[in-house]
Amino acid sequence: MIRIITIAIVFFFCLACKNQAELETIKQPPNVILIFTDDQGYRDVGVFGADDIPTPNLDKLASEGIKLSSFYSAQAVCSASRAGILTGCYPNRIGIHNAFMPNSHIGLNPKEITLAEMLKEKGFATGIFGKWHLGDAKEFLPTRHGFDEFYGIPYSNDMWPLHPQQGPVFDFGPLPLYQNETVIDTITDQTFLTTEITARSIDFIKRNKDHPFFLYVPHPQPHVPLFVSEKHKGKSQRGLYGDVIMEIDWSVGEILKTLKEHNLEENTIVIFTSDNGPWLAYGNHAGSALPFREGKGTAWEGGQREPFIIKYPRELKADRLINEPLMAIDILPTIAEATDATLPNNIIDGKSAWSLLRGIEKKGPQEAYFFYYRINELHGVRYGKWKMYFPHNYRTMEGQIPGKDGQPGNYNYIDLEEVALYDLSKDLSETKNLAEDYPEVVLEINLLANEMRYRLGDSLMEIDGEETRLAGSIE
Incomplete structure (x- = not known):
């Protein structure tokens, strides 16, 4: 009888320890x-x-x-x-x-x-x-x-x-x-x-x-x-x-x-x-x-x-x-x-x-998400299924010969001269500009972009941001 009681005590003690360990793990981030x-x-x-x-x-x-x-x-x-x-x-x-x-x-x-x-x-x-x-x-x-x-x-x-x-x-x-x-x-x-x-x-x-x-x-x-x-x-x-x-x-x-x-x-x-x-x-x-x-x-x-x-x-x-x-x-x-x-x-x-x-x-x-590049140029915005780009200069290997075995090729630099809108749910490769077909979407994204420009600026439009901070300097 004493042996049975002892085994039961050990069992419940082990179970309690296991539960406590699990609780501690759950508490730990x-x-x-x-x-x-x-x-x-x-x-x-x-x-x-x-x-x-x-x-x-x-x-x-x-x-x-x-x-x-x-x-x-x-x-x-x-x-x-x-x-x-x-x-x-x-x-x-x-x-x-x-x-x-x-x-x-x-x-x-x-x-x-x-x-x-x-x-x-x-x-x-x-x-x-x-x-x-x-x-x-x-x-x-x-x-x-x-x-x-x-x-x-x-x-x-x-x-x-x-x-x-x-x-x-x-x-x-x-x-x-x-x-x-x-x-x-x-x-x-x-x-x-x-x-x-x-x-x-x-x-x-x-x-x-x-x-x-x-x-x-x-x-x-x-x-x-x-x-x-x-x-x-x-x-x-x-x-x-x-x-x-x-x-x-x-x-x-x-x-x-x-x-x-x-x-x-x-x-x-x-x-x-x-x-x-x-x-x-x-x-x-x-x-x-x-x-x-x-x-x-x-x-x-x-x-x-x-x-x-x-x-x-x-x-x-x-x-x-x-x-x-x-x-x-x-x-x-x-x-x-x-x-x-x-x-x-x-x-x-x-x-x-x-x-x-x-x-x-x-x-x-x-x-929405905002795609900046260079020092402070707002190039694009992702808004739901839409991705819209503002006129900007970008690099491409189109028309160029890529490098090989560790040597780089030379980029072409192209000016995107007009607003471009793509439906990413149908056009993952961004080939068909729908800006003229969906002027209301262009307007919505422009409003969002302007809000961001007043927060972070946009050097393409010479707008200074209001809340930006500076990188550290050792000077």
């Missing part, structure tokens, strides 16, 4: 992993249309999570797009445009609140392994913007002496490799980088598995110059570019495997996307955005529509497709709601899409 590639085209993932690059891990991530078919980067260029996803702001609001060069005198203003700083306030461990590109002066490094750890490069991987235009156009110094705020090496061969970034990401997860963490993995690849380790070399049907994507897919798989091994899978939000579209001038070393028009450096769909996958088993139903437009500026407020973090006091442009992702709402959080 989800970990967040943001995997951010560089210059990857929309069609460079199997579930987004690639039939010549195997991406089994990303395809599995999509089947276990949500795929967004109309997700946009914040801008079609490196530094600006990174500023947008990390701060929830249109990049021109915070004075960031184009891509910072080495030894830049400006960077992400220390007064801006990043995703890392927001989550760090809530007790998250924070780490970045990969490419930063928001200022390489010490006061702009990731460790000054909320990250506990940084391993990687401070700007794009082509900003080194081996650039194909070194001499005639550029005069780059050595490419530094950072550990936190210290240069630990200069890189002459990048074949090891994706593997090392993956290893350090895995180590970060293991070291922080017992409390919330934010892991940011901004891969330097597939930005040119392309590099891949021996284990993936020659594996794809799309040459070196495809091999690089396969290695990134492998990296995603290793991170997901680590989460599963440490029982972190259920309570971790994993996001995969890219900073902007493919760099078409590089030909066979560039990705594909087909069927979308143009690529990196333009506001056309191919320049900013990106592959996007999000998985969070605890709250997001699996194997879903969402066609509603979202933009990178919405990531910070969405993560804030998912983790119960406090939003920055600074004005931000993003809005939470958490209810959309959970299936509570069917509409996206924003009425």
Whole structure:
């Protein structure tokens, strides 16, 4: 009898401990992993249309999570797009445009609140392994913007002496490799980088598995110059570019495997996307955005529509497709709601899409999205199924010979001379201008654009913004 009572006590004690552990896990906010590639085209993932690059891990991530078919980067260029996803702001609001060069005198203003700083306030461990590109002066490094750890490069991987235009156009110094705020090496061969970034990401997860963490993995690849380790070399049907994507897919798989091994899978939000579209001038070393028009450096769909996958088993139903437009500026407020973090006091442009992702709402959080480029030019607006462009100058490879094997081709520069309106529900390639057929839509979008111009400006129309902020300066 005593033995039976003892067994019962032990059983109920274990059950109570299990329930308490489950309650503690539920109370703990989800970990967040943001995997951010560089210059990857929309069609460079199997579930987004690639039939010549195997991406089994990303395809599995999509089947276990949500795929967004109309997700946009914040801008079609490196530094600006990174500023947008990390701060929830249109990049021109915070004075960031184009891509910072080495030894830049400006960077992400220390007064801006990043995703890392927001989550760090809530007790998250924070780490970045990969490419930063928001200022390489010490006061702009990731460790000054909320990250506990940084391993990687401070700007794009082509900003080194081996650039194909070194001499005639550029005069780059050595490419530094950072550990936190210290240069630990200069890189002459990048074949090891994706593997090392993956290893350090895995180590970060293991070291922080017992409390919330934010892991940011901004891969330097597939930005040119392309590099891949021996284990993936020659594996794809799309040459070196495809091999690089396969290695990134492998990296995603290793991170997901680590989460599963440490029982972190259920309570971790994993996001995969890219900073902007493919760099078409590089030909066979560039990705594909087909069927979308143009690529990196333009506001056309191919320049900013990106592959996007999000998985969070605890709250997001699996194997879903969402066609509603979202933009990178919405990531910070969405993560804030998912983790119960406090939003920055600074004005931000993003809005939470958490209810959309959970299936509570069917509409996206924003009425429209605005496509700025260069310093402060409003080129286009996405409004429901419509995309409208204002007259502007843009680059294209149309009529030109693309580059090959790491050498760039030359762009044509074209003036769009009239307002252009496209119905993206029927015309993904933006071929038929419907502006004359739908003047009422043109008027609606113009009203929205004018509201934004008075907030953020538009140098094409010589309108000064009222609420913009400046990038940081070391002067």
